[in-house]
Amino acid sequence: MAKIIEGLRYSESHEWVKAEGNVAVVGVSDFAQEEMGDITYLDMPMVGDEFAAGDEFGALESVKASSDLYCPVSGKVIEVNETLEDAPENINSDPFGSWIIKLEMSDPSELDALMDAAAYQAATSK
Amino acid sequence: MENSSDNTLKLTCLHERHVRLGAKMSPFAGFDMPIQYSSIVEEHNAVRNAAGLFDVSHMGEITISGPDARKFVNHVFTNDVSSLESGKIIYGMMLHGNGGTVDDLIVYKGPGEEDWLLVVNAANIAKDYAHLLSCTEGFDVKVTDRSDKWGQIALQGPDSERLLLTLPGMEACSSLGFYEFCTVTAEGTPVIVSRSGYTGEDGFEVYAAPALICEFWDKLLAAGALPCGLGCRDTLRFEAGLPLYGHELADDISPIEAGLGMFCKLDKTDGFIGCDALRSQKENGVNRKLVGIEVLDRAIPRAGYAVELEDETQIGTVTTGYRSISLDRSLCFALVDARYAALGTALKVRIHRHVFPAEVVRKRFYQTNYKK
Structure with a gap:
């Protein structure tokens, strides 16, 4: 059973978001990493890139497949997790500890459109 | 994320075991097949360093029999079987007249002059069978698709021989060289064991009736082989430089283009279907x-x-x-x-x-x- 953390927001494309004031910390869920299998590469955006909610901001690659990453909320990238460049497998071992990007949100109210833990639990246990 | 409950998919004799082992299942060539059990990396490394066990029962088995069997196989196959001895296997392709590839396959020369076995890709069984039937004119042969009657497992990796010998009746198999096979009897039924595979490692492929394949599967896992899915089968064959039909070979890709000319004997007496097209590709370049x-x-x-x-x-x-x-x-x-x-x-x-x-x-x- 995939782990889900209370207090985070979740997208339909399996990204999680942790709001820290105006900043959104974004990663992928345990469900997503389990589905992907061994992750071998992460294609990340550059600091300064701007995305609208739903935009593709990068890609996650496992041995077998490539899966696009979608921006759960609109904003500007202020930090990328460079340790994942050399150790993308950390996403497998610790998906909630392995944030991918931090965004300065342009519209924090977009968080309300995302699922909470209970809704995400329901969505992934179908 | 793929739906594996599609009830139009075919199941191999080991399907229930895959589900019980918790494999991730996915449709492949019309079958519901295990992609991985634990992790592709772990399974891949088991084959490189120890032994992995694959269900490859989806592969097709087509037999050719009759007085003209050898002549017929040589006519449809790019490699030369004119002097192939019993107990030997040979790799090659079947081609369209224009040099495009119908399939790549291995040919087993059975104990009798009229016993030939063609092992073909799962996705191409129906196409290959129809192609073979369409080529029989003028040959006294019988083409039979036995794919649904046989199960097949592949035991691959440096520990394969040791694990194979834990099965009853396999003593004769340790002396096999690469691309040789023997037919043994286990529990009164015939079993074909070849020293072959699709991983770049030493290993064996075993063909038998479904019930016996299930028994071998259980015993080999108990002896220490790791169950391996199609995910690592692909990473392994890729590293070893082996083509996969549908990717490196296709109806519109010739073996010359794919760099497999060494398996096409263009100077074979009486040639083969597609030979002229390949000759022209070789002379004029591709x-x-x-x-x-x-x-x-x-x-x-x-x-x-x-x-x-x-x-x-x-x-x-x-x-x-x-x-x-x-x-x-x-x-x-x-x-x-x-x-x-x-x-x-x-x-x-x-x-x-x-x-x-x-x-x-x-x-x-x-x-x-x-x-x-």
Whole structure:
């Protein structure tokens, strides 16, 4: 059973978001990493890139497949997790500890459109 | 994320065991097949360092019998079986008249002069069977599709021989060389065991009735083989430089283009279907060639991605690619414009939103460890 953390927001494309004031910390869920299998590469955006909610901001690659990453909320990238460049497998071992990007949100109210833990639990246990 | 409850999919005799082992199942060539049990990396490494066990019951088995069997196989097959002895296997292709590939397959020469077994790709069983039937005119042969009657497992890796010998009646198999086989009897029924596989390692492929295959599967797992899915079957064959039909070979890709000319005996007496087309390709050269490419970055080239020149002109397409598990390099096969196929040629591969520097390298990425 995939782990889900209370207090985070979740997208339909399996990204999680942790709001820290105006900043959104974004990663992928345990469900997503389990589905992907061994992750071998992460294609990340550059600091300064701007995305609208739903935009593709990068890609996650496992041995077998490539899966696009979608921006759960609109904003500007202020930090990328460079340790994942050399150790993308950390996403497998610790998906909630392995944030991918931090965004300065342009519209924090977009968080309300995302699922909470209970809704995400329901969505992934179908 | 794929739906594996599609009830139109075929199931192998080991299906229930895969589900019980918790495998991730996915449709492949019309079958519901295990992609991985634990992790592709772990299963891949088990085959390289110990022993892995694959269910390959989806593969097709077509027998050719009758007085003209040898002549017929030689007519439809690119390699030369005119002097192939009983107990030997040979790899090659069946072609269309224009040189495109119907399928790649291995041919087993049975104990009798009239016993031939063709092992073909699961996705091509119906096409191959129809193709073979369409070629029988003038030959006294019987073509029989036995795919649904047989189960098949592949035991692969350096510990394979030791584990195989834990099964009853397998003593004769330890003396087999690579691409040799024997027929043994277990519990009163015949079993074909060949020293062969699709991983670049030593190993065996075992064909038998479904009930016996299930028993062998259980015993080999109990003896220490790791169950392995189709995910690592593909990473392993890729590193070993082996083609997969539908990627490196297809109805519109010839073995000459795919760099498999050594399996096509163009000077064979009476030739074979597609021989003239291949001769002409060999004399006049081909416009595209399959190459190995290394991407000089961690980014992973995947099937369908563009291979480009410095000025962004596309000169080819990736057919299979991975971050190689055994070599930790980003590698791929690609069909490219033949003018850029020389070893060492600098190219680019477009991956997502970026273009990465790359170089043409040898296709056999991994040093294979076959038993001599």
